[in-house]
Amino acid sequence: MYELINVTKSYDAKRGQITALSEVTLTIPDGQMVAIQGPTGGGKSTLLQMLGALERPTSGTVALGADVLSSMPDSKLAGIRAKEIGFVFQGFNLIPTLTAQENVETALAPLGIPSAQRRARANAALVSVGLGERTGHRPAELSGGQQQRVAIARALVKEPDVLLADEPTGNLDEQTRDEIMDLLEGLWRDQGLTLIVVTHDSAVAKRAQRRLTIKQGKVTEKS
């Protein structure tokens, strides 16, 4: 369960301070599927950074279960990310020189899993996203939808508690978008994880149990 209390994140920019998140108080129970919408620059990615233990807030508290992310040092945050949080990005963010299989394995590397087991798990994850045949291909040899599937396999292979996706379908056509959303929804349902998807596509947002809107750093619930 996520618990955010009075979370503010501001950046020092040339023209004064930019407040990306302002006094956000929010609770997300385990196993919920949440869509976050809002205009560009509204603070969606910034909120995801707080939830994903990528950055600490300027003020306020962010807690994931018993872990208070807002007061953890970088090294501890890396450990939380390695064990509990999976990411899916708009731009897929695969390592271009590594094969699909090896890209998935990068998520297991920080956990110190022996290589044989790592390989087997990465392979199984790729099979579960429908890419069992393409494990040896490099990202450039895969379509956008296939690359995002590899990225989803990378996010899920460590069996995280939380899956965070920032515009996961932003770079995909409508049909592929639906395939990817079907996949994510299926995984969410099967594995009981918390799925938080940032999107400005209402078709995607409609699938979620709960929809939040964030505008100028302020979060509002949408029923």
Add this chain to the structure above:
Amino acid sequence: MFGTYLFRELTNRRKQTAIIAIGMALTIALVIIVNGVSAGVSAAQAKVLESVYGVGTDITVSQQPTGPTEGGAAGGPPSFDFGSGDGSTADGSTQLSQARLTTGPGSATFADTALATVQGVDNVSSATATLSLTNINFSGEIPDFQAGGGGLPTDGTAPPTGGADGAGGSSFDIESITVTGIDVTGDAVGPLTAVSLTDGRSFDAGDVGTNVVVLDSSYATTAELGVGDTLGLGGEDFEVIGIVASTSSDASSTNTYIPLDTAQRLAGLDGQISTVYVQAASSTDISQIQSDIETVLPDAAVKTQADLASSVSGSLSTASSLVSSLGTWLSVIVLAAAFLISILFTIAGVTRRTREFGTLKAVGWSNGAVVRQVAGESLVQGAIGGVIGVAVGLLGILVINMIGPVLSGSATTSTFPGGGAAPGGGTGGFPGGGGGGPFGQQAAAATTDIVLQIPVTATIILVAVGLAILGGLLAGAIGGWRAARLRPAEALRSVA
């Protein structure tokens, strides 16, 4: 993962890998060749010096001359004192003939207690003393109209006013032979170690105080002398017991060798020596020995091989200074350039891969793991460059050794202000000789032609690979530092 990722990066980014590796390789090759040539040149210099100062001589000790002495016992130009009664007068001219064994002009001798003093210095493995002398046979004819003067200029500093083609109508014949008195009992160090026996025998302990002489082969040839013949030195007869060939290709450092005590007796220099040859226990002791000797013998000129090397002249010294100045600077500049290239490429690579490293951090990679990856890539690129560089460098050395450039060097004794104080330089100019004696050929410095052979040592290869790895480490450290500072949130940066 580390290995797989490293391998993938290097093989899939071949252009980057190739540029960094080739830049490093060329540099390493250059460093190896410059160092090799430098080592080859100093080996050649050592050979030239060996031909003069003997094998194994690390330090020579001689006396600082106190200035021109007027024919004193401590050296100085030879003087010929012809009384009016000397010589035989016939047909209106006087025939004169005299032989002298003296120290060279301006050279200084010192008490042989210095030898014991030097032997007492810490880490001296062996030391031996020599006395460098010049034997001058003077024979001449002077017309009688000068005879009333009762003598020629005698101090040797003013040339005789008459010459074979001079107004006086007199004629002289002056023959000068260099003589080195050496300790016949020990030959671990000193001038005789640079020669090899070609005929007869060398000295042994039984030769102490006797009139025996060992000839240099080129002098023996010129003088038409062989083993068993007799040679006059300082007015006494010497038996030729052996012929030695200098290991340098032509002129030798001295014409003859005689037992030290015989030399001292004939020159009237009892207990005097002109040079002490010192061998150090280890090359690392040389500077300590040098300063210790300078302390116990404050008036002595103490020269190390390195000091002596500066006395080597000719194309060898040109090559030496070229290698040491230009070569070193070139190496440093190219090395710096190669380091800079690999650093800049690594930084550019990290910048280009900002999102990649951000993603790895977002996925849970620790800073250390990312830094290790970046540094590992640079290190391997440097090492590949180093290995290629060593190969290219060795090939270059092989080519140079096959061409075999010839360098010629001569060791003059310019570092020994006394000229004859060291046995290396021949007799040099002879102030008394303006009268027309055939002195030109006597100023024989040992000129040696040496084919440049570049040695290949494990050390230089290790140093070269070490430099390449250092370059890789440097680039890796800087690249790694940049990568460490990247925020994991970079992963979320929108794609341009």
